[in-house]
Amino acid sequence: MEVLPKALEVDETSPESKDLLPSQTASSLCISSRSESVWTTTPRSNWEIYHKPIIIMSVGAAILLFGVAITCVAYILEEKHKVVPVLKMIGPAFLSLGLMMLVCGLVWVPIIKKKQKQRQKSNFFQSLKFFLLNR
Numbered sequence: 001m002e003v004l005p006k007a008l009e010v011d012e013t014s015p016e017s018k019d020l021l022p023s024q025t026a027s028s029l030c031i032s033s034r035s036e037s038v039w040t041t042t043p044r045s046n047w048e049i050y051h052k053p054i055i056i057m058s059v060g061a062a063i064l065l066f067g068v069a070i071t072c073v074a075y076i077l078e079e080k081h082k083v084v085p086v087l088k089m090i091g092p093a094f095l096s097l098g099l100m101m102l103v104c105g106l107v108w109v110p111i112i113k114k115k116q117k118q119r120q121k122s123n124f125f126q127s128l129k130f131f132l133l134n135r
Contacts, residue, residue, distance in 0.1 A: 049116070053108040060101025067094030 071091030077084050 053105040057105030060098050064098025
């Protein structure tokens with residue numbers, strides 16, 4: 001917790017203290033923010049931008065292939081084995097879970113691309129506004 005100087009400390013018995021929030025510096029606000037920092041303008045690599053959807057798609061594809069393998073094994077084995085009913089239940093479950101994760105990752109990529117274009121347009125208009133207003 002941040003140590004406040006004596007002048008900024010608030011008496012906790014006063015009614016105003018319930019309305020006041022603890023002070024936060026700009027750096028702590030920036031760290032706790034979910035969005036990309038406005039303080040830094042360093043360009044991000046493609047891996048930094050797309051690593052989450054790539055990981056989701058990879059895991060989804062692996063689970064999908066595992067589900068395909070389990071389902072194939074379940075229908076290749078004879079019905080005499082005790083594990084066949086279990087495999088016939090688990091195989092399609094892995095198929096659907098893997099397909100769901102794969103589709104989520106595939107849908108996520110165009111959303112990120114659209115967000116990047118909007119951010120670029122926003123930066124352009126902010127610089128244009130800055131230029132026109134500071135003449």
